[in-house]
Amino acid sequence: MASFKSSSSTITTFKFHLGAFLLLVGVASAQLASNFYGTSCPSVLSVIKSAVNSALRGPSWQVPLGRRDSATAGSVSDVNSNIPSPALNVSGLISAFSNKGFTAKEMVALSGSHTIGQARCTTFLTRINSETNIDSSFKTSTQAQCQNTNNFVPLDVTSPTSFDSAYYRNLLNQKGLLHSDQQLFSGGSTDAQVRAYSSNQGAFRADFANAMKKMGNLSPLTGTNGQIRTNCRKAN
Ligand code: HEM
Ligand SMILES: *[C@@H]1O[C@H](CO)[C@@H](O)[C@H](O)[C@H]1NC(C)=O
Numbered sequence: 001m002a003s004f005k006s007s008s009s010t011i012t013t014f015k016f017h018l019g020a021f022l023l024l025v026g027v028a029s030a031q032l033a034s035n036f037y038g039t040s041c042p043s044v045l046s047v048i049k050s051a052v053n054s055a056l057r058g059p060s061w062q063v064p065l066g067r068r069d070s071a072t073a074g075s076v077s078d079v080n081s082n083i084p085s086p087a088l089n090v091s092g093l094i095s096a097f098s099n100k101g102f103t104a105k106e107m108v109a110l111s112g113s114h115t116i117g118q119a120r121c122t123t124f125l126t127r128i129n130s131e132t133n134i135d136s137s138f139k140t141s142t143q144a145q146c147q148n149t150n151n152f153v154p155l156d157v158t159s160p161t162s163f164d165s166a167y168y169r170n171l172l173n174q175k176g177l178l179h180s181d182q183q184l185f186s187g188g189s190t191d192a193q194v195r196a197y198s199s200n201q202g203a204f205r206a207d208f209a210n211a212m213k214k215m216g217n218l219s220p221l222t223g224t225n226g227q228i229r230t231n232c233r234k235a236n
Helices: 002-028 044-056 076-082 090-098 104-115 125-130 136-145 166-172 179-183 191-198 201-216
Strands: 118-120 152-154
Touching (some): 090 179, 104 166, 104 179, 104 191, 104 201, 166 179, 191 201
C-alpha cells in the first residue's frame, strides 16, 4: 500500500510537470510539425538516428547459402567431445578450437560473442563462489542474481545487449562470468590478444566476422548430402 501511494504521488507530480510543459509548448505552437525542434534542438533527429543505428549495428558478413540439415540427431557423446566446456582452462580452449582448425587468436575473437546473451547460474557458480581472480563487487552482485540457480545472468555485465568490446574490458577487470571467459585473461598466452581487442573494437569486429565465416564453412552438408527437414527440430 505504501509503495502504491508513493508511486501514485509520483504520477501526479509527473502529470503536473507534463501539463505545465504542454501548456508552455502550446503557447509556441498548437500543431505537430516535422521541424518542431528546428530552433530549440536542431540536431535532435540526427542524434536519435545515430543512437538507434549504433544500437542495431551487428558486425555483418556474407553468408554462403545452400547448407542442408543433418539426417541424424547429434549424440550426447558427439556434443561432449566437440562443444567446449566452460570448465576448460586456456590450453583446453586453444586445443578444442585447434581441433576444428582455428588459431588461438580466432578462438579469442569468437569468444567475444559473449558480449551478448546470458548464461544459467549453474554454468558459472563454481567460479563465482570459489575463484580468486574475480572482482569483489561483481562477485557479490552476481551471487545476488543467483539466489535461484536456474536464473540467467548476462555474459557481459557492462553492456549486455551491445555487440562491442566491453566483454574484453570485463576480462581485464576480472569480471568474466564463465570460468572459460576469465581463462582468456589469466596470465596465459591469450592475455595480449584480450588486451588488444579491449581497446580496438574495429579489430575485434573484423576478426569476429572472418572467424564466423570460417566457422560456417566447417564441413557443411550440400548437394545430396543430408536432408531438408520438414521439422527443423528432428530428422525426417
Ligand atoms: C570458447 C568456448 C566457449 C564456451 C566454453 C562457451 C560456453 C557457453 C556457455 C556455458 C553459455 C551459457 C549457456 C547456458 O547457460 O544456457 C554460453 C552462451 C552463449 N554462447 Fe558460448 N561458449 C564458447 C564459445 C562461443 C562461441 C564461439 C560463440 C559464437 C560465436 C558463442 C556464443 C554464445 C552465445 C550467443 C551465448 C548466449 C546464448 C543465449 O543467451 O541464449 N559461444 N556459452
Ligand atoms: C588444463 O587442463 C588440463 C585438462 O584438465 C590439465 O591436464 C592441464 O594440466 C591444465 N593446465 C593448466 C596450466 O592448468
